[in-house]
Amino acid sequence: KWAMRLRVALYLAQALEYCNSRGRALYHDLNAYRILFDQEGNPRLSCFGLMKNSRDGRSYSTNLAFTPPEYSRTGSK
Numbered sequence: 001k002w003a004m005r006l007r008v009a010l011y012l013a014q015a016l017e018y019c020n021s022r023g024r025a026l027y028h029d030l031n032a033y034r035i036l037f038d039q040e041g042n043p044r045l046s047c048f049g050l051m052k053n054s055r056d057g058r059s060y061s062t063n064l065a066f067t068p069p070e071y072s073r074t075g076s077k
Contacts, residue, residue, distance in 0.1 A: 008035070011043045019045075 012035065036046045 004041075008043045012045070015045050 012030070016030070030045075034046050036044050038044055
C-alpha cells in the first residue's frame with residue numbers, strides 16, 4: 001500500500017509542477033476526490049478550473065465541467 005501512495009504522490013507532484021511551470025496556475029483546489037485512476041492504475045488530475053485575473057490585480061477561479069473547444073483555444077465564445 002505504501003508503494004501505491006508514494007507513486008500517487010510522485011505522479012501528482014509531477015503533474016502540478018507541469019501545470020504551474022509557466023508562471024501561471026493552471027490547477028487549483030487539489031483534494032482527494034479530484035484524483036482519478038486510468039486503466040493501468042495511474043493517477044490523473046480531474047476538475048480543471050480557470051484562474052482569471054481582474055483589472056484590480058485580484059485572481060479568482062472558476063471550475064468548469066465542460067469547456068467548449070473554441071473557448072479553450074481563444075478565450076472567447
